[in-house]
Amino acid sequence: MRSTDSHGAAPAMTPAASLVFTTLLSHGPLTRAEVGRRTGLSPAAVTKAVRPLMELGYLVEGVDEEARPAVGRPANLVWVDGGRALFIxxxxxxxxxxxxxxxxxxxIRISRHVRLTGRETEAVLPALTALVQELLTEADGFGVRVRxxxxxxSGDVDRANGVVRYSPFLEWRDVPLAEIVGTATGLPVTVDNDVRALTVAEHWFGAGVGLSDFALVTVGAGIGCGLVVHGRVVSGSHGVAGEIGHLSLDPLGPLCHCGNRGCVEAIAADPAIVRAVREATGKQVTTAAEALDLAHRGDPGVREAYARAGEAIGKAIGSLVNLLGxxxxxxxxxxxxxYDLFAEGIRDAFAASAFGTASQCDVMTRPLPFEEWARGAAATAIQSFIGSETYEEKQ
Structure with missing residues (x-):
């Protein structure tokens, strides 16, 4: 692993240090007193947590000149030095x-896109490792180590062991991805479900900042869901918590790739909508863009397919809100x-299925490009680096 930075040591994170670090990532700069209020740590515990991180250059303390008070002594603030380390x-x-x-x-400092020639590991892994090497070369220009x-x-990912158990879109089964890529690149590798990774980024830096309990529902090629419960991104005992795409809404409905019928994904994911549009029109529609174009031309059969999709998503969100609040x-x-085609269906089905005050849950949309999903992957690498999972397990 190449490095040109002056401090080669990685931080040895205690649970308290990890908590302080993640708090400063999401909410900083903060005074030490504010850090203590947000974390519940004593002043002595905050000082003990931040001292080694400052010595290594990961945290900085100083006066924010822009926030200097008109009278009185300016308070020292603590913040994360974002340029102290890089992640892919x-x-x-x-x-x-x-x-x-x-x-x-x-x-994000640099972004790259590479088209795939196939979905097999033999096609993906060489392209992936070549892209990592390219970014490592780019990182040399920053003079900071990629940590x-x-x-x-997508799919069933065992983060603890770095194994992709099953990815339906890639058709991978039991791929020890962290081990393979770690050996090829020399980097510590974290592998996670893509929706959970995006949820980590949203929890720390996006629409979930400051919220103890929220959910991220993704619609598109599949239907995914990431969960934050009591301030923790959770995956459950078996790693598949939040799989609302496989809630079976109609036992006589269309067959899902999981083997069940009437799953949300079998009704509302892009491939399901494309199939429904073909059946409704008799046209050889093959992509979501083609289906969307037909819908915007006003074809009633096509618009009905989107309405059913919206209803399925709304029911799934209603069930989620009823269960977790x-x-x-x-x-x-x-x-x-x-979204304009199935928004009404989502709203109506959610309102009908959410119980009591659960209907007051704030349901919002947030378009995110795929670079943000890759940023989510970087967030999981940062999470591993600062040891936040360790803190969550010990809570």
Whole structure:
């Protein structure tokens, strides 16, 4: 692993240090007293947590000249030095690899797209490792070490062991991705489900900042859901918590690739909508863009397919809100291109299925390009680097 930075040591994160660091990432700059109020740590514990991180240059303390008070002594603030370390984040779709080079505050410095010639590991892995090497070369120009690599993959991903158990879009099964890519690149590798990775970024830097409980629902090639419960991004005992795409709404409905019928994904994901549009029109529609074009031309059969999709998504969100009671549900994904067609269905079905005051949950849309998904992968690498998972397990 190449490095030209002057401080080679990585931080040895205690649970308290990890908590302070993540708080400063999302909410900083803060005074030490504000850090203590947000984390529940004593002043002595805050000082103990920040001292080694300052010595290594990951945290900085000083006066914010712009916030200097008109009278009185200016307060010292603590913040994360985003330029102190770099991370690579990669999102793999069925068609391309999207990669970003981010700093420690998960700000994108460089982004790259590479088209795939196939979905087999033999086609994807060489392209992926070549892209990582390209970004490592680019990182040399910043004079800072790349501290980790995050990979975001759709499907059932075992983050603890870095194994892709099953990715339906890539048709991968039991691929030890972290081990393979780590050996090829020399970097610490974190592999996570793509929606969970995006949820980490939204929790720290996006629509979930400051919220203890929220959900991210993604629509497009599949229907995904990331969950934050009591301030933690959760995956559940078996790693598949939040799989609302496989809620079966209609036992007589269309067959889903999971083997069940009437799943949300079998009704509302892009491939399902394309199939429904073909059946409604008899036309050889093959892409979501073609289906969307027909819908905007006013074809009633096509618009009905989108209305059913919206209803399925709304019911799924209603079930989610009834079960977990999040403060906010964020809807994102490439499927938002058709949001005007199924927005009414989502609203009506959610209102009908949400119980009591659960209907007051803030449901909002947030279009995010695929670079943001790659940024989510970088966020998981940062998460591993600062040891926040360790803190969550010990809570």
């Amino acid at each position: 984040g990669i999102k793999v779709t069925g068609d391309e690899i999207i990669a970003v080079l981010s700093d420690l505050c998960c700000r 980790g690599l995050g990979l975001a993959i 999040p403060e906010r549900v964020v809807i994102s994904g490439e499927g938002l291109a058709a």
